[in-house]
Amino acid sequence: MNLAYFRKSSFDAEKTGENLQKEAKELGLEVIGQTKLPAGNGVVFLICNSTWIGNLMAFDANLIGLLPCSVAIVSKNNEIIIGMGSPSILGNVSQNPAISQLAADIDVKLKELIHKAAGVGPLKPAGVKLYSTTTCPYCKMEARWLDDKKIKYNEVHVDIDQKEAEVMVRKTGQMGVPVTAILFEDGEEEYIVGFDKTKLEQILNVK
Numbered sequence: 001m002n003l004a005y006f007r008k009s010s011f012d013a014e015k016t017g018e019n020l021q022k023e024a025k026e027l028g029l030e031v032i033g034q035t036k037l038p039a040g041n042g043v044v045f046l047i048c049n050s051t052w053i054g055n056l057m058a059f060d061a062n063l064i065g066l067l068p069c070s071v072a073i074v075s076k077n078n079e080i081i082i083g084m085g086s087p088s089i090l091g092n093v094s095q096n097p098a099i100s101q102l103a104a105d106i107d108v109k110l111k112e113l114i115h116k117a118a119g120v121g122p123l124k125p126a127g128v129k130l131y132s133t134t135t136c137p138y139c140k141m142e143a144r145w146l147d148d149k150k151i152k153y154n155e156v157h158v159d160i161d162q163k164e165a166e167v168m169v170r171k172t173g174q175m176g177v178p179v180t181a182i183l184f185e186d187g188e189e190e191y192i193v194g195f196d197k198t199k200l201e202q203i204l205n206v207k
Contacts, residue, residue: 003085003086003089004083004084004085004086005083005084005085005086005110005111005114006081006082006083007081007082007083007114007115007118007120007123008079008080008081008118008120009073009079009080009081009082009117009118009119009120010118010119010120011080011118011119012080013042013043013073013075013080016073016080016082016117016118017043017045017073017117019116019117019118019119020045020047020071020073020082020113020117021045023113023116023117024045024047024113027109027112027113027116028049029047029048029049029109029113030047030048030049030050031045031046031047032046032047032048032069033045033046034046037072037074041074041075042072042073042074042075043072043073044070044071044072044073045070045071045072045073046069046070047069047070047071047110047113048067048069049109052067052102052106053067055098055102056090056099056102059094059096059098059099059102060094060096060099063090063093063094063099066089066090066093067090067106068084068085068086068087068089068090068106068110070084070085071083071084071110071113071114072084082114082117082118083114084110084114086107087103087104087106087107087110088103088107088192088199089103090102090103090106091103091104091196091199092193092194100196100198101198104198104199104202107199107202108202123184123185123186123188124184124185125182125183125184125185125203125204126183126184126185127153127154127182127183128146128151128152128153128154128180128181128182128183128204129153129154129155129156129180129181129183130142130143130146130153130154130155130156130178130179130180130181131156131158131164131165131168131177131178131179131180131181132155132156132157132158132177132178133157133158133159133177134157134159134160135159136177136178138177138178138194138195139177139178139195141195142178142180142195142200143155145195145197145200149204149206151204151206158177171189171191172191172193174191174193176193176194178194178195179191179192179193179194180192180200182203182204190203
């Protein structure tokens with residue numbers, strides 16, 4: 001599970017910020033405020049949607065602090081990058097399907113915002129790895145689902161392969177399975193904990 005989502009911008013920091021504010025309004029989002037980072041290294045915009053806040057408060061007000069409403073534009077290694085906290089954190093801490101769906105919807109909308117502000121397209125998956133065990137029923141369900149969708153993937157059984165088990169735990173902090181690793185064309189990885197069909201459909205662009 002990634003904690004954040006960042007992309008390299010095609011523009012300088014000022015233009016990226018202008019794009020962000022313009023595109024946010026066009027996507028029905030509210031630019032609530034902004035704050036500059038120390039040493040002029042960037043700026044963080046507070047961008048949200050009152051409907052998201054209202055729905056989350058109705059579902060579970062205890063999770064309001066996990067709503068990803070901050071979008072950062074920072075200078076790193078002579079490049080401008082723009083990103084946000086991952087909405088998947090919100091979905092993963094709750095057993096409520098409505099919150100999981102809300103998190104997935106937020107993820108789609110904010111990634112669209114970041115792509116438009118940065119002048120880039122969505123990342124394309126280049127590979128899928130399924131961490132499973134030989135006895136896990138949910139792993140078998142996900143494997144069948146991937147097969148049905150004709151998605152190529154590499155399955156590793158962490159109850160047999162100790163090295164792969166160590167990799168999974170190190171990268172995700174998770175002991176349970178299934179965990180799905182999505183490798184993107186730029187070398188970035190995203191980890192999906194559990195058999196989350198909504199998230200898989202979104203990233204792999206299947207229905």
